[in-house]
Amino acid sequence: MPARREIEVEATPEQVWEAIATEEGREDWLQEPDREVRIEVVEEPSRLVWWWAGEQQAATRVEFQIVAAPAGARVIVTESEPAFPLAMLAASFALVAV
Amino acid sequence: MIDALLREGTTSVPRLSAELPITRQAVAKHLATLGAAGLVERAPAGGREVRYRLRDGALESASEWLARTEAAWGSRFARLKDAVERRA
Numbered sequence: 001m002p003a004r005r006e007i008e009v010e011a012t013p014e015q016v017w018e019a020i021a022t023e024e025g026r027e028d029w030l031q032e033p034d035r036e037v038r039i040e041v042v043e044e045p046s047r048l049v050w051w052w053a054g055e056q057q058a059a060t061r062v063e064f065q066i067v068a069a070p071a072g073a074r075v076i077v078t079e080s081e082p083a084f085p086l087a088m089l090a091a092s093f094a095l096v097a098v
Numbered sequence: 099m100i101d102a103l104l105r106e107g108t109t110s111v112p113r114l115s116a117e118l119p120i121t122r123q124a125v126a127k128h129l130a131t132l133g134a135a136g137l138v139e140r141a142p143a144g145g146r147e148v149r150y151r152l153r154d155g156a157l158e159s160a161s162e163w164l165a166r167t168e169a170a171w172g173s174r175f176a177r178l179k180d181a182v183e184r185r186a
Contacts, residue, residue, distance in 0.1 A: 001160070003167035007175040011186035019182045029177035056154060058136075072186070075178070077171050081160060 058082035
């Protein structure tokens with residue numbers, strides 16, 4: 001099951017887009033110096049997808065949707081589950097068993 | 099084998115084969131499988147013996163990951179909101 005979180009902000013979808021889709025914008029809030037962000041899908045200003053991974057973190061896919069809302073904009077993020085080591089282990093034992 | 103790793107923290111093939119009812123070859127094979135699955139890593143060398151340990155987060159469950167990740171996005175989104183509303 002992916003992780004999911006949303007928030008409403010008093011700013012336009014375009015302003016939110018700048019903060020999420022550009023490196024300068026992310027510097028103000030992301031604070032993940034150990035993870036490398038690789039942008040995969042760019043649909044300005046409503047949808048952005050990136051993959052990220054770090055030395056201690058497995059690769060996951062992060063998807064943002066930005067929609068207009070009464071206050072300004074709503075941002076929804078989903079982050080995909082990493083491949084869990086135990087699940088991978090079960091899979092490799094299943095391969096051995098076959 | 100994972101129990102033994104949890105008990106000892108850092109261990110080696112000879113120590114594991116002394117403790118478990120399997121041969122050194124079997125221990126080495128198991129360690130290789132655990133390593134390929136990302137559960138076990140080589141510890142920094144402490145003498146001549148090659149030592150192994152469980153990786154950080156190796157036993158984290160899906161529900162623990164979910165709770166940790168959603169909490170992390172909660173904090174990031176609070177900072178995002180501050181940042182964009184300051185500029186807007």
